[in-house]
Amino acid sequence: MNHKLIVVSGPTASGKTKTSIEIAKHIQNTLHMKAAVVNFDSLLFYKEISIGTAKPTLEERDGIEHHMIDIESINSPMNASGFIKKGEEVILELFKQNKVVILVGGSAFYLRAILKGMYESPTAPxxxxxxxxxxxxxxxxxxxxxxxxxxxxxxxxxxxxxxxxxxxxxxxxxxxxxxxxxxxxxxxDQLNPYDFSTISHPWDVLHFYLDLPKDEHFEIIKKRTQEMFDQGLMEEVLELEKAGFFLTEKPLASIGYKEALEFKNGLFANIEECIERIAISTRQLAKAQRTFFNKITPKESFNPIHDQGKIKERVTSFLKE
Incomplete structure (x- = not known):
């Protein structure tokens, strides 16, 4: 029997974390099977950054087993080949334990890398x-x-x-x-890397793609950006500086941290201007993610707010196939 892998993808702030936890609880509580979440969102790998990455707290994880979170330091950024190596080890170990794996994230490049492989690139001296x-x-x-x-x-x-x-x-x-x-x-690209009907593993894959209308999505992005500052994004950045980080590490060039650092250095007139800049950059990122994910087939698209019931029904039918 092939191992069952559920992918939950979508642009940033599209409800992937919440949906993946709901899927895992449905598998465990209703279908009485074991499940675990494996992250492929590149910024969640790093233990020092949490608020600006929207990393799920232990409370939000609600007892569901999570992997590939807090596994690296921002001092040593992970690349795609490192992710493939660690990610495959984790997934194969979970399959050995007869668990359904829920692979979750917005980094389409990493998703493609682990499912399809990637072109070899020499290591620089x-x-x-x-x-x-x-x-x-x-x-x-x-x-x-x-x-x-x-x-x-x-x-x-x-x-x-x-x-x-x-x-x-x-x-x-x-x-x-x-x-x-x-x-x-x-x-x-000529090998059609967007066709996920053939992958480099003997796994049965169900790919959920979450998205919602752009205007509605932008309101969610703005709300989440404000929440990051309310939760202490600036304090997190200052703590990193105190801990001796240069603040030039690759993960800190990501949206949210980049602008928070610019605000710290006086490049915004006020915090509102900084928040607006982050929201606009996040919307641009979401657009780029949509472009990539739209090319990927096969996948099943759902609205994360209105379709939770349909998603659970589809999970049930997939696991009973």
Missing amino acids: KELKEGITEQYKNEGIAPFIEFLKINDPQSLINLHENDHYRLMRAVEYFQLTGTKISDKKKEH
Whole structure:
């Protein structure tokens, strides 16, 4: 019998955490099977950051077993190959324990990596990595963008200007191999990496994609952004600084932390302006996530607010197949 894997994906702030916990409780309480949640949201890997990542608290997890949360330090950011290695180990161990695995997150790239595999990329020597990190600390992202304009302009089209990590990775790849990472991506894309009907594992997969109307979603985003500040996002950033972090670590360039740091450094007139900037950046991120997820097939789309009953019915039929 194939192992059963349920994926819960969707743009940021679309109710994935709540839905995955509801699914797990339904599996355990109604279907009397064991279930566990495995996170594939890249920012939840890091133990030092919680508020700006909307990491579910122990109370919110409601007794449901969660994995791939708080497993790394922001000092050592995890890449996709590291995620595949750890994620597969966790999933296979849970299957050994006869548990239904619920894979949850908004990082479509990581979802594709663990289900479909990824194109191999050579590991850069330590000196090259350190040189790039040092240049980024001293000069920011601008010289990397200039480098790509000359050497790999397609990567500037492929990548969001705020995705500093992948922009730096594209420069690193070119310096290491003398070839463009965008060419490698194009080659990989011709293998149809958005078709999840064939994956690199013998698992039965049910993919729930959560989304809701854009206006309604933006109201939720604004509310959640305000809640992050109410819960102490600025205090979290100041604590990180006190703990000796440089505040240039890759996870702190993510939406929420980036703007909170800019507010701390006086780049916003007031907190309201900062909150508005985060909400707008989050909406832009959600749009990019939708674009990626819309290409993925097969998946079943549901409204996270109105369709919880339908989702549970579908889980029941999938696990009884």
